[in-house]
Amino acid sequence: MAETNEIMISLNDVRFKDILAIDELTIKSGAVTALTGPSGSGKSTLLKLFNQMITPDQGEVTFLGADLNEYDPVELRRRVMMVPQTPVMFNGTVRDNAVIGFTFAGTEPPPDTAVKEMLSRVHLQQALDEPADVLSGGEKQRLALARALLMKPDVYLLDEPTSALDDETSRGVIDAFAAHVKANGQTLVIVTHDNALAERLGDWRIKLAGGRVMTIEEGPAHG
16 A cells, blocks of 8 residues: 555646646545536546546556556556446346456455445445345445445545435545545545535545646645
8 A cells, every 4th residue: 555645646748639738747645636627627537547548648647656558457447446427337236236346356255244334334225135226326326436445446536426416415425435545545536516525525626627737725634
């Protein structure tokens, strides 16, 4: 695990189509970084650059000091894990979906007790044998968050992860998620339109507009 405040991800002179123009940007380890800005400002596109879901037309993106091109893409995405706004659900039960990453990796899945613990952390109480396809949109978002927690990546990339939840549930879920991540020395980058969330949880707040970094601020949570 990286030391706190070590540079986890860095961008240098990065350009992507006519969407992003980032001269320099760093994401620190052990911190919550909130990406804010209006719709169309490039937030989700920037997030995809962080684990090579897309590649820049120009410039360099690094993870722990090494160019992303030096990593096996599958291994990189296990270490820098994306939870999209509309998560993918697979055929099967809540349990099947929670441990699908271990199935893909060919490794032993965690016991049911661990699965239930992570579901509880994101305020999801569904039975493990319940079919996943009957879950609501908000329940699927929470299941995807629990799935990511079980995989224990170095970095979590969350794109509007609670958009299908009401305000009260959203706050409880994302606060609990961020607290767990920080307690385990991991790193969280979250795209959000919720300025209150960014101010409450963000050790760092990065505001984008027109594909460029407008401001980088330390949040009250930092330190």
